[in-house]
Amino acid sequence: MPEVSFGPNLLADLAQMWSLPFMVNAFRAGTLVAVLAALAGYFVVLRRQTFAAHTLSVVGFPGATAAAWLGWSVTGGYLAASVAAAAVFALRPRATGRRQRAESAVIGTAAAFALACGFLFSTRSQGSVDGTTALLFGSVLGISTGQVVTLTWLAVVVLVLLTVVARPLLFGSLDPVVARAGGVPVRLLDAGFLVTLGAVIAMTAQITGALLVFALLVLPAATAQRLTARPLRAALVAVAIAVATTWVALTATFYTPYPVGFWLADLAFAGFVLATGVGAVRGRWHRSGRVAAVPAMVVGGTP
């Protein structure tokens, strides 16, 4: 690799990075993944499915290492495992109350078991420790042009699906009982969303690694929801945050000795902390200005 250095001329810096094909592919794949993860993440945060999302990303790891062991496509193995796990989630009867709490313990146990299996497979295969680290914590290396093409097709399908079901999915996420009574096929949408989420997570993990998927899936969406309560705007802000995070993280990875997973997760986290601070300040300002605007009758209502 030629000597690289970051200078004040940002265009020259970008040109320097993009003279290397693997960085171009990393930016292409990273941007696609950021858009999808942020959109899916908006619903994940709204539906309180972060635990399920985490499990799907962890379950992909043994799929990827098993594929590597058997000499198959690592990406394919990851995708197959997380989509299969999502299908299992989707097909199980919906648990509520006490059963849900018992179920979350079962899922947690299964996730630990999956991680352990993945570790076993990775020690059996010829792969290096570096390969395992990349699967868990992300990498910008080794994204081929073929993978970018596959990602593009998957991204188009997922984008179309999410756009088509956006409103019924939002309705079903916020109020499943009323949505179902009003003719929204809530159960079908729930199942379809989980399977789509499995695919999005598998794509995201190609950049972020299995353990840092949240950096693009949950953090941008959670940050956006702190900044705005409008659904469409929040989804678009989440996309903007995720894409910006990815671009800055990839640039920082290129010009510094630190890995991409570190930059992605830390930048996304910094954005979240900043938005929480902004939200707290704005909230206090709203509350202090609000009292006079509310009719006297409701002031006595439950806070």
Next chain:
Amino acid sequence: MTPALVMTDVAVRAGRRLLWSGLTAQLQPGEFTAVLGPNGAGKSTLIKAVLGLHPLAAGRLTVLGGAPGESNREIGYLPQRRSVDPTLRVRGIDIVRLGLDGHRYGLPLPGRGARRAAAEVDALVELVGATGWAHRPVGELSGGEQQRLLIAQALARRPRLLLLDEPLDALDLANQAAIAGLIGRICTDRQVSVVMVAHDVNPILPYLDRVLYLANGRVATGPPGAVITSETLTALLGAPIEVLSTADGRLVVVGQPEAPHLHSARHRDEAPQPGGGGRA
């Protein structure tokens, strides 16, 4: 005019247990009907049966001239109150808007249709008197404020039938009276048939046309003055009940075998059948 609801000798079960039977009534547009009775008597199940979400064990039920579940798009439904997550970051008007077009696929295109939808949502918000807080995240609102927005959502598709499951629960007295008045006004102004499950009949008593009183597997129907009497309730509940009328027209039901007795009976019955009525 088509009656909103025609019930002929209807019965429903929860699992193997017969909840109630012999319900016969006809509800007209613009009529306000209250569904009363002790906890676990099957009041919410009646609402679910009307929506086609709970099967009938016997009898015939015609909803807006068709079978239950066929015309749900012409029904406004407000389920029993669940707490809204205080961290939910979605605005009140977005919740109302979902009632209007939340079932539609694709995204709304900007233009005349979008402006008309926005204007309709604003009108609904104004109708329920929620203009002051409709643009704030719902999680931050009080119970009464949320309830008004949910009523606006239920009204969004100009329903001919409004099913409300304990909408006054967990509200303070001032809000109970205000929302009861609002629903009474909507009922007559828009000629909507309202069916409201209620725990306390007093806030809605001035607006009521009919009462369906469910207890001990049986049903008493009629105008409130005929059903909420010492004789009818004593016969229905199987225990000595006295109904007293106060000077301001309120009713006090004394000796009602309320929650403890019936509640424990319900849990004993339902416990061995997890597939039964537990999944609300």
